[in-house]
Amino acid sequence: MKKLIGPFKQIITLRGIPLKGPIGDDQLEIISDGGLLIENGSILQIGAFSKFEGKFEVEEIKSDLVLLPGLxxxxxxxxxxxxxxxxxxxxxxxxxxxxxxxxxxxxxxxxxxxxxxxxxxxxxxxxxxxxxxxxxxxxxxxxxxxxxxxxxxxxxxxxxxxxxxxxxxxxxxxxxxxxxxxxxxxxxxxxxxxxxxxxxxxxxxxxxxxxxxxxxxxxxxxxxxxxxxxxxxxxxxxxxxxxxxxxxxxxxxxxxxxxxxxxxxxxxxxxxxxxxxxxxxxxxxxxxxxxxxxxxxxxxxxxxxxxxxxxxxxxxxxxxxxxxxxxxxxxxxxxxxxxxxxxxxxxxxxxxxxxxxLGLSDRGTLESGKLADLIAFEVSDYREILWHQGKLKPCLVWKEGNLIEND
Ligand SMILES: [Zn+2]
Structure with a gap:
């Protein structure tokens, strides 16, 4: 069963970046108002939320959040x-x-x-x-x-x-x-x-x-x-x-x-x-x-x-x-x-x-085929995450597409 999660203010995919060497922030792919299509715990597609809207069951995000891969x-x-x-x-x-x-x-x-x-x-x-x-x-x-x-x-x-x-x-x-x-x-x-x-x-x-x-x-x-x-x-x-x-x-x-x-x-x-x-x-x-x-x-x-x-x-x-x-x-x-x-x-x-x-190639970036391990922060710009020096924690965490209960 396919599920759409979004819209996110920003999705920081981390895809397309080399495994080795320095990285500039300008190399980050940022999808604004993005959504993820999930199936069986993995990411099927990622892109503008509007592209998928109306076609799938939606797990709706109601506030401004920035999404990263799970840590x-x-x-x-x-x-x-x-x-x-x-x-x-x-x-x-x-x-x-x-x-x-x-x-x-x-x-x-x-x-x-x-x-x-x-x-x-x-x-x-x-x-x-x-x-x-x-x-x-x-x-x-x-x-x-x-x-x-x-x-x-x-x-x-x-x-x-x-x-x-x-x-x-x-x-x-x-x-x-x-x-x-x-x-x-x-x-x-x-x-x-x-x-x-x-x-x-x-x-x-x-x-x-x-x-x-x-x-x-x-x-x-x-x-x-x-x-x-x-x-x-x-x-x-x-x-x-x-x-x-x-x-x-x-x-x-x-x-x-x-x-x-x-x-x-x-x-x-x-x-x-x-x-x-x-x-x-x-x-x-x-x-x-x-x-x-x-x-x-x-x-x-x-x-x-x-x-x-x-x-x-x-x-x-x-x-x-x-x-x-x-x-x-x-x-x-x-x-x-x-x-x-x-x-x-x-x-x-x-x-x-x-x-x-860890020898794992199925996670760590947000792109099709990778595990839907996701974390969302209540900010509207990805740079605010480290600006809080680690004190700001994700408000939502998904493991393979399922929300981890914050009990
Ligand atoms: Zn040690």
């Missing part, structure tokens, strides 16, 4: 147990991320609390966060494991993530991040990584729990040599790859490119050499402003990456330690202001360029 958050750790308020208090008093990690806080604290949580407890807290994301316009979200660090608890996390994907009206893409940091039960990194490869990967595959694998490449996590070994094993087992790269030191992004990873994420320490490598590759550079804000450190060089020709996505990194805010639009607006990104570049980073980071 895509391509990097989060939203499934966790407990809080990390104590860490945060230490950090804002001056302790560094690395110091907190060394004294057994940091990720290890979330591991302890997540292992202790029942699946029901994890499901309830994740459901709340995921619904908040949905109301704030995120219609596709990636969620990583990585606070289990053993077979049982990594699987517990991935099952919880999958169950939320079935319960909620948004798409969830899961990723195994068992290589977040070495589990304390293991003496050395290589033994731990071998354990994951041999004991966890086969289960993930046979139970179809995820087809993506991530690793934290960093001095206090996994070095380049071990990471390369691990990613090769993951690739051999048929997983898509993504990498936590260049957060505190460089080399992760080089490895991500070399291994053909879909994305290299973080990039706060990325410099000229890495920018060149990423720009020449098909690996998406995903910047995580929420982590920069949480750690009080510099933003990733999004401007330089774009100018060099890279594909830049922006994600929230929503996690209990370094990025507890979890507000994608606020964070995108802030990095845009600091890094001098055009509105078009910021919108691209949280829509179709984020889709590429």
């Amino acid at each position: 895509i958050d391509s990097h989060t750790h939203m499934c966790w147990g407990g809080t990390r308020a104590e860490d945060y208090a230490l950090r804002i008093s001056g302790a560094t991320y690395q110091e907190i990690l060394k004294r057994g806080g940091g990720i290890h604290e979330s591991v302890r609390k997540t292992r202790k949580s029942t699946p029901e407890e994890l499901t309830n807290s994740l459901r709340g966060r995921a619904m908040r994301h949905a109301r704030e316009g995120v219609t596709t979200v990636e969620i990583k494991s990585g606070y289990g660090l053993n077979v049982q608890d990594e699987i517990k996390m991935l099952e919880v993530i999958a169950s939320i994907g079935e319960q909620l009206p948004i798409n969830i893409i899961s990723t195994c991040l068992a290589a977040h940091v070495r589990s304390k039960e293991f003496e050395d990194n290589r033994t731990y990584l071998d354990f994951i490869v041999n004991s966890l990967f086969p289960d993930l595959k046979s139970r179809k729990l995820t087809n993506r694998v991530d690793i934290f490449v960093e001095e206090n996590a996994f070095n380049v040599e071990d990471s390369k070994y691990y990613l090769s094993q993951a690739r051999k087992a048929g997983f898509e790859l993504t990498v936590h790269a260049d957060q505190f030191s460089t080399s992760g992004s080089r490895l991500a490119v070399e291994m053909g990873a879909l994305s290299a994420d973080h990039l706060e320490s990325t410099a000229a050499k890495e920018i060149k490598l990423l720009s020449a590759s098909n690996t998406v550079g995903t910047v995580l402003p929420g982590a920069s804000i949480g750690l009080g450190m510099q933003f990733a060089p999004a401007r330089k990456l774009l100018d060099a020709g890279a594909c830049v996505a922006i994600a929230s990194d929503w996690n209990p330690g370094s990025a507890p805010m979890g507000d994608l639009l606020v964070q995108a607006a802030l990095i845009g202001a600091y890094e001098k990104l055009s509105t078009a570049e910021t919108f691209a980073g949280i829509t179709f360029r984020a889709a590429k980071a």
